[in-house]
Amino acid sequence: MASENRESEGLTLLGNQGTVYSSDYDPTVLETFENKHAERDYMVTFRCPEFTTLCPITGQPDFATLYINYIPHIKMVESKSLKLYLFSFRNHGDFHEDVTNVILNDLVKLMEPKYIEVRGMFYPRGGISIYPFANWANPDFGYEGMAKGRMFEQLSDLDTGDGAR
Structure with a gap:
């Protein structure tokens, strides 16, 4: 029954025992499901502590913790598809700033x-x-001011570990 519900929502990866891990950047693995609380604004946060990509010049691995925060509208990203998408950067060479903006886009x-x-x-x-940071606000919902403020506000959230803030 649960499997039929997932398929009817277009979710093909969740619970799939034959998961394929893409060896390079692949946005086609991303899947969505309907936001059942679209009448309410709320924040969804993903913390991805094992993100890996490659330096485009040296080919050496770069490691990061990614934070993705969003206020959903109609569609939401399915977490397993997000995991597979982020995994697809493992053999992808791009600068930190580019990777952050590609994920946002x-x-x-x-x-x-x-x-x-x-x-x-x-x-x-x-x-x-x-620590690259990129954000976007849909102009139809009035979050542009928050987006501008968050560009520098997020710096105060950083725990640098050296006592600086």
């Missing part, structure tokens, strides 16, 4: 949320940590 195109932000907390390499 793909999720905006997929869901058309009211608001979304993606923060990449990349671990140090060569003594430097990079």
Whole structure:
């Protein structure tokens, strides 16, 4: 019964024992389901502590914790498909800032949320940590001011581990 419900919603990956892990960037694995509380604004947060991508120049791995926050509209991203999508970056070479913006753009195109932000907390390499942040607000819902404010407000949320804030 649950399997039939998932298929009727277009969810093909959830519970699938034959999961295929793409070896390079693949946004086609992303799936959505209906937001059953579209009349209410609420935030959905994903914390992805094992994100990996490759440096496009050296081919060395880069590791990050990604944070994805969004206010859904009609569609929501299914978490297993998001996991497979993020896994598809494992052998993909791109700069941290590019990866963050590509993820944001793909999720905006997929869901058309009211608001979304993606923060990449990349671990140090060569003594430097990079924390790219990108966000987007659907102009139909009045979150543009919040989007502008969050660009710098999110910096105060950072725990740098060195006492600086």
